[in-house]
Amino acid sequence: MITFVQLLISGISVGFIYGLIAVGFVLIYKSSQIFNFAQGEMVMFGAFLVWAFLNLSIPPVLAILLVLGIVALAGYGLERFPLRPMIGQPILATIMITMGIGVFLRGLALLLWSHNIGIKYQPIITEKTLYIFTVPVSNVTIGIFFFGLILVILLSLFFNRSRSGLHMRAAAESHQLAQSMGIRVTRAIAQSWAIAGVVATLGGFLLGYVRGIDFGLTDIGLVAVAAALVGGLESLKGAILGGVIMGVAQMFTGGYIGYGLKEVIPFLIMVFVLIFKPYGLFGLVKIERV
Amino acid sequence: MRRASGIFDTSYIQDMTIFRTKYYSAGMVLLILFFLILPFFVRDFWLAFISSTAVTVIALQGLNILSGYCGQISIGHTAFMAVGAYSSTILAAQFGVPLVLCLPFGGLGAAFIGLLFGLPSLRVKGYYLALTTIAAQYLIIYVIKTPFPEVTGGAIALNVPALKIGNFEFQTERHFYYFVLVMLALMTFFAKSLMRGHVGRAFVAIRDNDIASEAMGINLYQYKLLAFFIGCFYAGIAGALWAAYSRVISPDDFTLMGSIWYIGMLIIGGVGGTLGPFSGALFIGALREICVIVGPYISSMIPQIGAQISASLVEMTFGITIILFLVFEPRGISHRWEIMKESYRLWPFSY
Numbered sequence: 001m002i003t004f005v006q007l008l009i010s011g012i013s014v015g016f017i018y019g020l021i022a023v024g025f026v027l028i029y030k031s032s033q034i035f036n037f038a039q040g041e042m043v044m045f046g047a048f049l050v051w052a053f054l055n056l057s058i059p060p061v062l063a064i065l066l067v068l069g070i071v072a073l074a075g076y077g078l079e080r081f082p083l084r085p086m087i088g089q090p091i092l093a094t095i096m097i098t099m100g101i102g103v104f105l106r107g108l109a110l111l112l113w114s115h116n117i118g119i120k121y122q123p124i125i126t127e128k129t130l131y132i133f134t135v136p137v138s139n140v141t142i143g144i145f146f147f148g149l150i151l152v153i154l155l156s157l158f159f160n161r162s163r164s165g166l167h168m169r170a171a172a173e174s175h176q177l178a179q180s181m182g183i184r185v186t187r188a189i190a191q192s193w194a195i196a197g198v199v200a201t202l203g204g205f206l207l208g209y210v211r212g213i214d215f216g217l218t219d220i221g222l223v224a225v226a227a228a229l230v231g232g233l234e235s236l237k238g239a240i241l242g243g244v245i246m247g248v249a250q251m252f253t254g255g256y257i258g259y260g261l262k263e264v265i266p267f268l269i270m271v272f273v274l275i276f277k278p279y280g281l282f283g284l285v286k287i288e289r290v
Numbered sequence: 291m292r293r294a295s296g297i298f299d300t301s302y303i304q305d306m307t308i309f310r311t312k313y314y315s316a317g318m319v320l321l322i323l324f325f326l327i328l329p330f331f332v333r334d335f336w337l338a339f340i341s342s343t344a345v346t347v348i349a350l351q352g353l354n355i356l357s358g359y360c361g362q363i364s365i366g367h368t369a370f371m372a373v374g375a376y377s378s379t380i381l382a383a384q385f386g387v388p389l390v391l392c393l394p395f396g397g398l399g400a401a402f403i404g405l406l407f408g409l410p411s412l413r414v415k416g417y418y419l420a421l422t423t424i425a426a427q428y429l430i431i432y433v434i435k436t437p438f439p440e441v442t443g444g445a446i447a448l449n450v451p452a453l454k455i456g457n458f459e460f461q462t463e464r465h466f467y468y469f470v471l472v473m474l475a476l477m478t479f480f481a482k483s484l485m486r487g488h489v490g491r492a493f494v495a496i497r498d499n500d501i502a503s504e505a506m507g508i509n510l511y512q513y514k515l516l517a518f519f520i521g522c523f524y525a526g527i528a529g530a531l532w533a534a535y536s537r538v539i540s541p542d543d544f545t546l547m548g549s550i551w552y553i554g555m556l557i558i559g560g561v562g563g564t565l566g567p568f569s570g571a572l573f574i575g576a577l578r579e580i581c582v583i584v585g586p587y588i589s590s591m592i593p594q595i596g597a598q599i600s601a602s603l604v605e606m607t608f609g610i611t612i613i614l615f616l617v618f619e620p621r622g623i624s625h626r627w628e629i630m631k632e633s634y635r636l637w638p639f640s641y
Contacts, residue, residue, distance in 0.1 A: 035417040037365075082613045090621070091416045092363055096557050097616050099550050104609030106547075110602035224426065229421055260436035267425035271410065274422055278414045 005135045007251040013141045014210070015247025016148030021203040021224035022231065023155060024196030026239045029228075030172035031185075032087060033191040034094045038102035039200060040221025045105045046071060046201025048113050049209035051121060060124070064205070064275050075194035080254050083193070084186065108219070121205075144206055151202065152240055155195075159236065161222075168192055172275035173287045219263070226270040232283025239279065245269070294635055306486065315581045329464045337463040344474040345531050346555070348357045350567035352524025353552055358561040359485055359519055360517035361497030362411055363420040365551045366427035367525055372544035374400040374526025375533035376434055376442055382451045384441070389453045389534055396530030397523045403430065404522025411514045415500065427546050434541050449539040451535045466535055473531060477524065482564050485522070493517055494562070554612045560622025569623040577611065578604050 021043055028036045036042075049071070053063040059224040078101065078176035086097050101278040128139045171188035179185050203224070204217055223246055231242030246266045279285050294313075299305040329337055349371055351444040357363045364370075382389045407426040409420050436443045442448065443592030453460040453469070460466055484490060492513045495503035504510045533539045551574070559570020585600030619626060 034446060035420070072434065082617060085617050089616075091420075092357060092361075092553075092557070092561065093616050093620055095363060095365075095417070095420055096553055099585075100609045100616070102609070102613035103547075103554075103605050103612070107602045107605030108345070109609075110598050110605065114598040115600065150557055215511055218427075226425070230417065258436070260432055264428045264432040267428045269405075270372060271425045271429075274410050274414050274418055278418065 002135050003255060006137060007255045008248060009132075009135075009137050009145070010141050011248035011251035012244055013142055013145035013148065013247070014207075014251065015227075015244030016145060016152065016240070017203045017206045017243070018220075018227045018246050020148055020151055020199050020206075021221060022228035022239035022243050023236055024203075025151075025225055025228045026200040026231075026233060026236060027168070027192040028189075028196050029233050030187045032083070034083065034098065035225075036196065037098045037225070038097060038105060039103040039196070039225055040218040041102035041109075041178035042071075042197055042200035043204040043207070044215060044217040044225070045109050045204075046197070047204030047213045048109055048116075050121060050201065051116075051208070051213055052113070052123060054117025060122075062272065068198050068201060071197040072194040075197035076190045078197075079186070079190035079193045083189075083231045102218075106215075109215070117214070118212060119214075121209050124209075140210070144210065147206065151199070155199075156236065164188075164191055215221045224268045226266045229270055230273045230280055232280030233278075234284045235282035238280060238282030306483070325634065329467055334463040337467045339575065339579065341463070341467050341470045341535060343571050345472045345528050346552075346571040346575065348474055348477050348531065349525050349528035350371025350552060350556055350559070350571055351477060352521040353556055354526065354561065354563075354567050355481060355485065355493070355524065356517050356521025357553070357564065358494040358556060358563075359490060359497060360514065360516060360521075361500075362408070362517055362521075363416075363553075364423040364518075364521065365420050365546070365549050365553065366407070366423035366425075366430070368546075368548035369427040369430040370400045370404050370522040370525035371529030371532065372430060372434060372539075373403045373522075374529030375539050375544075376448070376529075377526070378530035379448060379450045379533050379539060380441060383449075388530050389451055390456075393527060393530045395536070396533075397451065398525035400529065401519045401523040404518045404525070405515055408518030408522075409517050411518065411576040412511050423549075424546065427549055431541050431544060443540070445541060447538045450537050450539060452537075453534040460534075470531060470535065473527070478564065481524070485564075489513070489516065513558075531558065551608065554608060557616050557620075558611060558622055560624030563624050565627065566622055566625040570625065573623060574611075575610065577607060581607055591607045 008265070021039060024042075025036055025039050029035055042078060046067070050067050052231070054060055056063060056180065058066075069167045082097050082101065091121050105220050125143060127140065129136045130139050130142060131137075159169060167183045168188045168191055170181065170183055175185045202212075204221075207217060207220055207274035224243060227246040228239045229242070230245060231238030231240070246269070249265050249269060250262050253265045273280065293299065294311060297311060299310075304310065304456070328340075349367060349486070352370075353367050353634060374396035378389065378392035378398035381387050381392045381395055387395075407422060410422045414422070437444045439445075453466075455628075460469055485493070492503070492508045495506070495508055496510065496513055496517075502512055529544075532543075536543075549621060553572045555570035556566060558573055559568065560566035581604040582600050585603050589599040615622065
């Protein structure tokens with residue numbers, strides 16, 4: 001029973017990170033109808049970048065903020081060059097353009113950091129074991145849980161209250177309509193790329209804090225993509241829920257069955273969801289008739 | 291398709307002919323002769339390059355049929371190659387069947403697994419389907435790695451028996467060169483013929499608009515699954531050939547990265563034509579070799595960058611090449627080639 005609750009809690013806490021990364025993915029999809037297959041590489045690259053900046057002799061908070069700023073700017077830039085010409089192109093082209101970005105980021109990471117094997121962040125908080133109703137849980141897990149929760153709340157506040165958040169939601173509904181209301185759609189898309197980069201970097205940082213920084217973080221970024229699909233692509237709360245489902249499923253299979261299955265269970269879930277409920281739990285069901 | 295000046299098609303048979311003019315036929319004969327006598331003049335390095343490119347082209351033709359003609363995007367192509375490689379190897383190693391006979395079985399095995407992962411295509415399409423094939427990539431490699439290590443060799447390498455026809459054993463680069471090229475010619479001919487007939491036309495119709503094609507009486511499910519079957523059959527054959535050629539296979543040969551490379555090659559070569567796979571595979575193969583050669587020079591000049599300079603250089607140039615092609619020439623090298631041919635034919639009256 002204790003193992004069960006432990007796995008559940010750590011699953012939910014990892015799930016929040018997946019959900020966070022998935023939100024970035026959903027944002028890009030909603031604003032520009034482009035699937036960002038580079039999300040995994042963005043997570044990996046962000047984690048490495050944070051590590052590199054933390055090694056500079058500047059305060060850690062400043063370093064992380066600096067990285068987030070750089071990543072947000074890079075997101076703006078990405079929208080401008082390879083992605084703006086891609087709007088309305090065939091799906092194969094839009095898939096490959098994001099994959100090309102991903103491959104490039106991967107090559108760049110290999111160039112810069114391939115000799116750093118088995119690196120970890122300096123511990124920010126000392127690890128202790130807390131007891132929640134006699135269940136021992138690491139305080140890092142709890143910390144990540146609350147950090148993820150705060151970020152999710154901040155993001156939803158941004159989308160429901162702030163001006164640019166509303167602009168982005170309007171652009172997601174319809175490019176034409178938003179433009180006729182005086183909203184700059186290209187800026188909204190660029191902002192969604194910037195936010196996606198920021199949440200991917202934060203997710204990479206948190207995941208890297210838990211399991212070490214390596215190129216395997218790319219696969220985890222893809223798990224977040226699967227989570228977004230399970231939750232339904234149009235819904236932010238679906239993305240978070242999908243992330244939690246994936247995290248819990250991974251922890252349970254990892255704890256009770258085996259490590260190998262833990263890596264692939266999210267994709268198994270995704271295939272089943274796609275077969276039986278193709279547009280996810282909260283997605284818009286598209287009906288096509290002749 | 292435009293003909294050279296003065297050639298007019300007056301019947302459908304003439305319209306469909308592949309080698310319409312004498313020059314085409316003569317060119318083909320010359321090309322075959324060139325590849326026949328090439329091994330007597332060049333080093334093994336070039337033969338190995340041609341053989342591995344030929345295997346890639348076979349795999350790419352499958353992907354071209356599935357994603358280029360039928361529009362069902364697959365990002366799990368190397369996983370289906372892995373199915374072909376492993377099923378033919380296991381059949382040969384465990385049951386003692388000659389490896390040559392196992393090649394088609396490798397193709398069929400991959401084709402049936404492809405059918406299984408093509409099932410979601412009945413309900414979802416586009417991006418969703420692409421993600422299903424990514425799932426196929428992870429799930430297939432998992433099945434190879436984990437549950438039956440005594441059969442599949444687990445995560446470590448599996449040895450492949452020697453390729454023999456009768457008592458003749460394929461040992462040197464030259465033997466494989468001929469074998470692979472014959473296979474390539476056969477598979478290309480098969481793909482070309484299939485895509486010219488009603489199957490190919492149905493595929494193109496589904497790619498362009500699936501609802502409209504269904505309204506015109508094309509059985510959508512049947513043809514989508516057929517596309518998966520044929521595409522993965524090609525992948526399986528290519529995987530089995532690769533196994534027979536490299537003599538040792540491991541799950542690490544068949545990664546998601548590899549699948550991305552295949553789609554990239556297809557895009558760079560040009561989607562939905564016979565020439566695309568050839569030009570894409572050649573272009574990227576050459577680019578990769580150049581990066582591998584240039585890499586050590588750069589790392590000797592700037593020693594502080596990582597040891598994996600070649601690998602990172604290959605991936606960075608590949609990423610940039612894909613992006614540039616998609617933005618500036620989305621129809622690929624083969625389209626450029628067609629334009630060049632047109633302007634050559636019409637020169638100096640290019641109106």
